Amino acid sequence: QVQLVESGGGLVQAGGSLRLSCVASGRTFSIYAMGWFRQAPGKEREFVAAISPSGSSTYYADSAKGRFTMSRDNAKNTVSLQMNSLKPEDTAIYYCAARLSIGVLSTTARAYTYWGQGTQVTVSS
Helix, strand or coil: CCCEEEECCEEEECCCCEEEEEEECCCCHHHEEEEEEEECCCCCCEEEEEECCCCCCEEECCCCCCCEEEEEECCCCEEEEEECCCCHHHCEEEEEEEEECCCCCCCCHHHCCEECCCEEEEEEC
16 A cells, blocks of 8 residues: 655746655555646646656656656655646646556556545646
């Protein structure tokens, strides 16, 4: 069992930055691939970024490439999402998620087993 708690959301102007963090419980954090997803009002949950258990591989949605950076610190059971050059269309609830993975990073929400409660990101124009 893994429990995930996100933090770092807030209100920011377009062009600004935020850093989201997700802390995981448990002693086996390093065996889980992690993902960030987001869900805007009236829209389906969508993939943002994923990182391998070791942190050596990352994958980003086209909307995030060049602006967002995902990283992890296995010693601290933490995964982060640095978001720069934020746009109003980035407004959403952001969720971190975990899944056991031995291969390709997944962009599909149903592939992830554990989810945090989400943190709200609002970007004003």
